[in-house]
Amino acid sequence: MSPAEAAIRIEELTAELNEYNYQYYVLANPSISDYDFDQKLKELEELERLFPQFLDADSPTQKVGGDITQRFNTVRHRWPMLSLSNTYSEQELRDFDARVRRAIGDDFEYVCELKFDGLSISLTYENGVLKRAVTRGDGVxxxxxxxxxxxIKKIPNRLRTEGYPELFEIRGEIFMHRPAFQRLNNERIENGEMAYANPRNFAAGTIKLQDSAEVARRPLDCFLYFLNADNRNRLFKNHWESLEAVKSWGFHVCEHTALCANIDEALAFIAKWExxxxxxxYDIDGIVIKVNDYGQQEELGFTAKSPRWSISYKYKAEQVETVFQSVSYQVGRTGAVTPVANLKPVLLAGTxxxxxxxxxxxxxxRLDLREGDTVFVEKGGEIIPKVMGVNMLKRSPDALPIVYPLSCPECSTLLxxxxxxxxxxxxxDEGCPPQIVGRxxxxxxxxxxxxEGMGDETIETFYRQGLLRNIIDIYALQDKQDILIGLERFGQKSIDNMLAGIEKSKEKPFEKVLFALGIRYVGETVARKLALHFKNIDVLAAASKAEIEMVHEIGERIAESVTEYFANDIHREQIERLKQHGLKLAVEEKVTKRLGDALEGKSFVISGVFEQFSREELTAIIESHGGKLLSSISGKLDYLVAGDKMGPSKLAKAEKLRIPIISEKELLQLIANN
Structure with a gap:
């Protein structure tokens, strides 16, 4: 390759890898497999070695990760979070072992750990208290x-034991167990939201949410695996000792870790877990091998981006060939039509x-999929297998392309x-059976x-029997006991339990009822925000798209879906009938304990993310001191309480109307001064 050709190829690879890094680290939405990424990175490294005149300090080979997202405060790592060199080859592992032996001799051990497929995190503790948690970012x-x-329940906010350093950092991997991912992803699909490809993406997306209350509702886990402290070498001789210690301090350390005397034992560990x-x-994508002794780690040192005393062996995602037979189209409760490939049965990843x-x-x-194609199917980190590509060499010349249906496969309505x-x-939505039943x-x-007493099968049975056609009919079952008792497998006790459960459901708060209506894109969190903002169903139903968009973290797509829902006369009629059945369609205002009148006669709007208090807590503080909360900015507003990441439109409007903009600290000062 000539220097000119090398320069062009280096530029191409650099642009590609920077984009892949951005998708992986910032968007938590990778578009390339780890193996393919590593192969491109190795090609770039080799070209930069052969043509050093083209090596740029900003090259992906010189970086650990991607860019920094702009939604959180950026923190510099006390100890840089370097990445590990990767290999997919036993020979390259033996080459690594040979390099280690040349540097430090034959008297050393390896620690082998599972390589978790999650989000790297650095936790700083001072005097046993969690002070800061920082993502890997770009490594610096x-x-x-x-x-x-x-x-996250597995991460202690305060240590209950003794023996730890006054200040230390511990690193780990935040992840989501596959059953939890499956359940939560199904809920997203049912709510008409975009599904995550795998648990790693879901965990990464969750940890970057602005609402920590929503994070708490998602079951994340975390394994801790590496200690940093100024006096670490005086506390422990090696990595294995430190792992045993941090377990005793209360940290969640993976039990599948091994002390290996040589590279052959490490390779046996790799083979076992493959x-x-x-x-x-949970998902793992390889094994991490570390030289155990801290002194030997220091002697081996580091390259610009990775330690010389550690390497990761990565498993290739399992992929098999099979025959694509047909496409089925599933209709969800929100009307979303999802295509599924029916395959000739094949064994993949043990199933x-x-x-x-x-x-x-x-x-x-994108796949250019055709009938009878031989396809590549991969599981990797994904729960549901995915068709990755087509083996064009095995395609029949007269294979017909797949034509996506124009009408609903269930009710024949045009899509x-x-x-x-x-x-x-x-x-x-009111005439398509899967949507009716699903809703x-x-x-x-x-x-x-x-x-209680009703399940998915009960709904399907009652729908087939003509007892249920919409959610309103659920509350009319009380008058149909004579029909119910005549159904197979429905005894008097089960009917009584079901009717009691229906009656008890009338006690559910407005936000639960709003979520239960099944409005597309309105999940639990959105329903709660809308309920708290608009207070009752009538105000929400009458709200314009622009008014709904003014609610914190509610975007155009959600606002459009909500207004479309309430514009439907059938839905409005159902709401009126739910009122007649006694469901709670308004927020029950809590009586605020009056602490003073420092804010009497003053009106406030709260916007943004706050450091000391949640928005709900700030609302309670204002109301308990006589202040009034408004939903939007106008000339009548006295103060805008502004937090971080406040919407620019609100800020611009407040500045234009010359409304005082205060922080949460200034709000407290305002109360104290009065």
Missing amino acids: QGDDVTANVRT KERHDLS TVKRASLHNANEIA VRKAGEAVHYCPN MQHFISRKAMDI
Whole structure:
């Protein structure tokens, strides 16, 4: 390759890898496999070695991760979070072992650990108290996500034992167990929200949420695996001793860790977990090997971006070939039509796979999928197998392309696809059987109305019998006991329990009822925000799209969906009938304990994210001192209480109207002064 050709290729690889890094570290949405990324990175490293005149200090080979997201405070790491060199080859592991032996001799041990597929985190403790949690970021600095990390149950906010340094940092990996991912991802799909590809993406997306209350509702876990402290070498001789110590301090350390006398034992550990990794409840993508002794680690030192005393062996995602037979189209409760590939059964990652996700019409077009194709199917970190590509060498010359249906496979209604969206929808929400049944099943679910004595099968049975056609009919079952008792498998006791559960559901608060209605994109968190802001269903139903968008963290897509829902006469009629049945369609205002009248006669709007208090706490503080909360900025407003990341439109409007803008600290001072 000539220097000119090398320069062009280096520029191409640099641009590609920077984009992949951005998608992985910042967006938590990788678009390339780890193996393919590493191969491109190795190609770039080799070209930079052969043509050093083109090596740029900003090259991906010189960086650990991606950029820093702009939504959190950026914190510099006390000890840089370097990445590890990767290999997929046994020979390269033996080469690594040979380099170590040349440097420090033959008297050393390895510690082998599972390489968790999650989000790297650095935790700083002072006097046994968690002070800061920072993401890897670019290795030099990362995002301060302390408030979110404090909600993870396996991470202690305060240590209960003794023996730890006054100041230390411990590193680990935040992840989500596969069963939790499956359950939460299904909920997102049912709510019409974009599904996450795998647990790693879901964990990373969760830890970057602005609402720590929502983070707390998602079951994240964390393994800790590396200690940093100024006097670490005086406390412990080696890494293994430090792991045993941090376990005794109360940290969650993975039990699948091994002390190995040589590289052959390390390779045996790798082989064992390549077979058994699918038995774990969480994803791993390889094994990390570390020289155990701290003194020997120091002697081996570091390269510009990784330690010379550690390396990671990465497993390739399992991929198999099989025959694509047909496409099935599933209709969810929100009307979303999801294509699924039906496959010739094949063994993959320890299970027999018959179906694989195709996501949407765009994915079918990207694959250029045709009837009878031989396809590559991969599981990797994903729960549902995915069709990765087509073996063109085995394609029949007369294979017909897949034509996405124009009408709903369940009710024959013409499908719609909004601009900018990848998913096709059936708009016949009141006449399409899967939508009707799915919406009722969502209504009675645990996180919605939580009706005891009713389950998904009960809903399906009652729908087939003509007893239920919409959520209103659930509250009319009380008058149909004579029909119910005649149904198979429904005794008097089960009927009584079900009717009692229906009656008890009327006690559910407004936010639960709003979530239970099944409005597209309105999940639990959005329902709670809308309920608290608009206070009752009538005000919300009358709100314009612009007014709904003014609610904190409610975007255009959600606002449009809500206004479309309430513009439907059928939905409005259902709301009126729910009122007649006694459901709570307004927030029950709590009586605020009056602490003073320092803010009497003053009006406030709260906007942004705050350091000391939540928005709900600030609301309580203002109301308990006589102040009044307004929902929007106008000339009548006395103060705008502004936090971090406040919407620019609100700020501009307040400045234009010359409304005083104060911080949470200034609010407290205002109360104290009066």
